[in-house]
Amino acid sequence: MTVNQGGASAVRIDVWLWAVRIFKTRSQAAEAVRAGHVKINDQAVKPATQVVPGERVRVWKDHRYLEFEVTGTTSKRVGAPLARSMYIDVSPPSPPRDVCAALPVRDRGAGRPTKKDRRAIDRLRGAR
Structure with missing residues:
Protein backbone atom coordinates (compact mmCIF):
# COMPACT_ATOMS: atom_id res chain seq x y z
CA MET A 1 0.00 0.00 0.00
CA THR A 2 1.33 3.40 -0.96
CA VAL A 3 0.57 6.01 1.67
CA ASN A 4 2.29 9.37 1.60
CA GLN A 5 1.76 11.68 4.54
CA GLY A 6 2.81 15.21 3.67
CA GLY A 7 5.18 14.31 0.85
CA ALA A 8 4.88 15.49 -2.73
CA SER A 9 3.55 12.26 -4.22
CA ALA A 10 0.78 13.05 -6.71
CA VAL A 11 -2.29 10.91 -7.29
CA ARG A 12 -5.35 11.28 -9.55
CA ILE A 13 -8.18 13.27 -7.99
CA ASP A 14 -10.81 10.59 -8.68
CA VAL A 15 -8.59 7.95 -7.06
CA TRP A 16 -7.90 10.17 -4.04
CA LEU A 17 -11.60 10.95 -3.48
CA TRP A 18 -12.38 7.23 -3.59
CA ALA A 19 -9.37 6.19 -1.48
CA VAL A 20 -10.17 8.59 1.37
CA ARG A 21 -13.83 7.54 1.32
CA ILE A 22 -15.46 10.75 0.10
CA PHE A 23 -17.21 8.64 -2.58
CA LYS A 24 -18.19 4.99 -2.29
CA VAL A 38 -15.04 18.87 -7.81
CA LYS A 39 -12.60 21.77 -7.85
CA ILE A 40 -8.95 21.93 -6.83
CA ASN A 41 -7.86 25.37 -5.62
CA ASP A 42 -11.10 26.77 -7.15
CA GLN A 43 -10.22 25.40 -10.61
CA ALA A 44 -12.46 22.94 -12.47
CA VAL A 45 -10.55 19.70 -13.10
CA LYS A 46 -10.68 16.43 -15.01
CA GLY A 54 -1.28 21.20 0.47
CA GLU A 55 -4.00 21.67 -2.14
CA ARG A 56 -7.63 22.55 -1.38
CA VAL A 57 -10.35 20.28 -2.77
CA ARG A 58 -13.97 21.44 -2.92
CA VAL A 59 -16.71 18.86 -3.56
CA TRP A 60 -20.46 19.38 -4.13
CA LYS A 61 -22.09 16.33 -2.53
CA ASP A 62 -25.45 15.72 -0.85
CA HIS A 63 -26.66 19.26 -1.68
CA ARG A 64 -23.79 21.03 0.09
CA TYR A 65 -20.13 21.89 -0.39
CA LEU A 66 -17.44 19.88 1.36
CA GLU A 67 -13.96 21.41 1.54
CA PHE A 68 -10.77 19.54 2.31
CA GLU A 69 -7.11 20.41 2.62
CA VAL A 70 -5.05 17.47 1.37
CA THR A 71 -2.45 16.32 3.92
CA GLY A 72 -1.57 12.95 2.41
CA THR A 73 -2.09 10.87 -0.70
CA THR A 74 -2.73 7.23 -1.37
CA SER A 75 -3.62 5.24 -4.46
CA LYS A 76 -5.32 2.44 -2.52
CA ARG A 77 -8.54 2.60 -0.52
CA VAL A 78 -7.70 2.74 3.17
CA GLY A 79 -9.61 2.29 6.40
CA ALA A 80 -11.68 5.14 7.81
CA PRO A 81 -9.25 6.19 10.58
CA LEU A 82 -6.33 6.37 8.13
CA ALA A 83 -8.52 8.04 5.50
CA ARG A 84 -9.41 10.86 7.91
CA SER A 85 -5.70 11.52 8.44
CA MET A 86 -5.26 12.18 4.69
CA TYR A 87 -7.19 15.47 4.81
CA ILE A 88 -8.31 18.29 7.07
CA ASP A 89 -12.04 18.94 6.80
CA VAL A 90 -12.57 22.71 6.50
CA SER A 91 -16.20 22.46 5.33
CA PRO A 92 -18.70 25.02 6.56
CA PRO A 93 -21.08 23.54 9.14
CA SER A 94 -24.20 21.93 7.73
CA PRO A 95 -27.50 23.74 8.34
CA PRO A 96 -29.54 22.51 11.30
CA ARG A 97 -32.00 19.74 10.46
CA ASP A 98 -34.99 21.71 11.74
CA VAL A 99 -34.32 24.47 9.16
CA CYS A 100 -34.30 21.95 6.31
CA ALA A 101 -37.40 20.20 7.63
CA ALA A 102 -39.35 23.48 7.93
CA LEU A 103 -39.50 24.03 4.17
CA PRO A 104 -43.03 23.71 2.80
CA VAL A 105 -43.70 20.61 0.76
CA ARG A 106 -46.52 20.17 -1.73
CA ASP A 107 -48.38 16.87 -1.48
CA ARG A 108 -47.39 14.42 -4.17
CA ARG A 128 -44.45 40.25 -4.31
Whole structure:
Protein backbone atom coordinates (compact mmCIF):
# COMPACT_ATOMS: atom_id res chain seq x y z
CA MET A 1 0.00 0.00 0.00
CA THR A 2 1.33 3.40 -0.96
CA VAL A 3 0.57 6.01 1.67
CA ASN A 4 2.29 9.37 1.60
CA GLN A 5 1.76 11.68 4.54
CA GLY A 6 2.81 15.21 3.67
CA GLY A 7 5.18 14.31 0.85
CA ALA A 8 4.88 15.49 -2.73
CA SER A 9 3.55 12.26 -4.22
CA ALA A 10 0.78 13.05 -6.71
CA VAL A 11 -2.29 10.91 -7.29
CA ARG A 12 -5.35 11.28 -9.55
CA ILE A 13 -8.18 13.27 -7.99
CA ASP A 14 -10.81 10.59 -8.68
CA VAL A 15 -8.59 7.95 -7.06
CA TRP A 16 -7.90 10.17 -4.04
CA LEU A 17 -11.60 10.95 -3.48
CA TRP A 18 -12.38 7.23 -3.59
CA ALA A 19 -9.37 6.19 -1.48
CA VAL A 20 -10.17 8.59 1.37
CA ARG A 21 -13.83 7.54 1.32
CA ILE A 22 -15.46 10.75 0.10
CA PHE A 23 -17.21 8.64 -2.58
CA LYS A 24 -18.19 4.99 -2.29
CA THR A 25 -16.88 3.98 -5.72
CA ARG A 26 -14.21 5.30 -8.03
CA SER A 27 -16.73 5.60 -10.84
CA GLN A 28 -18.91 7.85 -8.65
CA ALA A 29 -15.86 10.00 -7.92
CA ALA A 30 -14.94 10.23 -11.60
CA GLU A 31 -18.54 11.06 -12.51
CA ALA A 32 -18.63 13.90 -9.96
CA VAL A 33 -15.35 15.29 -11.31
CA ARG A 34 -16.59 15.11 -14.92
CA ALA A 35 -19.84 16.83 -13.91
CA GLY A 36 -17.86 19.76 -12.48
CA HIS A 37 -18.72 19.05 -8.84
CA VAL A 38 -15.04 18.87 -7.81
CA LYS A 39 -12.60 21.77 -7.85
CA ILE A 40 -8.95 21.93 -6.83
CA ASN A 41 -7.86 25.37 -5.62
CA ASP A 42 -11.10 26.77 -7.15
CA GLN A 43 -10.22 25.40 -10.61
CA ALA A 44 -12.46 22.94 -12.47
CA VAL A 45 -10.55 19.70 -13.10
CA LYS A 46 -10.68 16.43 -15.01
CA PRO A 47 -10.58 12.97 -13.36
CA ALA A 48 -6.89 12.49 -14.29
CA THR A 49 -5.78 15.74 -12.64
CA GLN A 50 -3.09 15.11 -10.04
CA VAL A 51 -3.60 16.22 -6.44
CA VAL A 52 -0.72 16.74 -4.00
CA PRO A 53 -0.60 17.55 -0.28
CA GLY A 54 -1.28 21.20 0.47
CA GLU A 55 -4.00 21.67 -2.14
CA ARG A 56 -7.63 22.55 -1.38
CA VAL A 57 -10.35 20.28 -2.77
CA ARG A 58 -13.97 21.44 -2.92
CA VAL A 59 -16.71 18.86 -3.56
CA TRP A 60 -20.46 19.38 -4.13
CA LYS A 61 -22.09 16.33 -2.53
CA ASP A 62 -25.45 15.72 -0.85
CA HIS A 63 -26.66 19.26 -1.68
CA ARG A 64 -23.79 21.03 0.09
CA TYR A 65 -20.13 21.89 -0.39
CA LEU A 66 -17.44 19.88 1.36
CA GLU A 67 -13.96 21.41 1.54
CA PHE A 68 -10.77 19.54 2.31
CA GLU A 69 -7.11 20.41 2.62
CA VAL A 70 -5.05 17.47 1.37
CA THR A 71 -2.45 16.32 3.92
CA GLY A 72 -1.57 12.95 2.41
CA THR A 73 -2.09 10.87 -0.70
CA THR A 74 -2.73 7.23 -1.37
CA SER A 75 -3.62 5.24 -4.46
CA LYS A 76 -5.32 2.44 -2.52
CA ARG A 77 -8.54 2.60 -0.52
CA VAL A 78 -7.70 2.74 3.17
CA GLY A 79 -9.61 2.29 6.40
CA ALA A 80 -11.68 5.14 7.81
CA PRO A 81 -9.25 6.19 10.58
CA LEU A 82 -6.33 6.37 8.13
CA ALA A 83 -8.52 8.04 5.50
CA ARG A 84 -9.41 10.86 7.91
CA SER A 85 -5.70 11.52 8.44
CA MET A 86 -5.26 12.18 4.69
CA TYR A 87 -7.19 15.47 4.81
CA ILE A 88 -8.31 18.29 7.07
CA ASP A 89 -12.04 18.94 6.80
CA VAL A 90 -12.57 22.71 6.50
CA SER A 91 -16.20 22.46 5.33
CA PRO A 92 -18.70 25.02 6.56
CA PRO A 93 -21.08 23.54 9.14
CA SER A 94 -24.20 21.93 7.73
CA PRO A 95 -27.50 23.74 8.34
CA PRO A 96 -29.54 22.51 11.30
CA ARG A 97 -32.00 19.74 10.46
CA ASP A 98 -34.99 21.71 11.74
CA VAL A 99 -34.32 24.47 9.16
CA CYS A 100 -34.30 21.95 6.31
CA ALA A 101 -37.40 20.20 7.63
CA ALA A 102 -39.35 23.48 7.93
CA LEU A 103 -39.50 24.03 4.17
CA PRO A 104 -43.03 23.71 2.80
CA VAL A 105 -43.70 20.61 0.76
CA ARG A 106 -46.52 20.17 -1.73
CA ASP A 107 -48.38 16.87 -1.48
CA ARG A 108 -47.39 14.42 -4.17
CA GLY A 109 -50.10 14.01 -6.77
CA ALA A 110 -51.78 17.29 -5.87
CA GLY A 111 -51.46 18.45 -9.47
CA ARG A 112 -50.54 21.89 -10.69
CA PRO A 113 -50.82 24.78 -8.24
CA THR A 114 -53.95 26.86 -8.59
CA LYS A 115 -53.71 30.59 -9.21
CA LYS A 116 -54.27 31.17 -5.49
CA ASP A 117 -51.54 28.64 -4.59
CA ARG A 118 -49.12 30.25 -7.05
CA ARG A 119 -49.69 33.69 -5.54
CA ALA A 120 -49.10 32.26 -2.05
CA ILE A 121 -45.86 30.65 -3.26
CA ASP A 122 -44.76 33.96 -4.80
CA ARG A 123 -45.47 35.79 -1.52
CA LEU A 124 -43.52 33.13 0.41
CA ARG A 125 -40.54 33.55 -1.91
CA GLY A 126 -40.71 37.32 -1.56
CA ALA A 127 -41.53 37.98 -5.20
CA ARG A 128 -44.45 40.25 -4.31
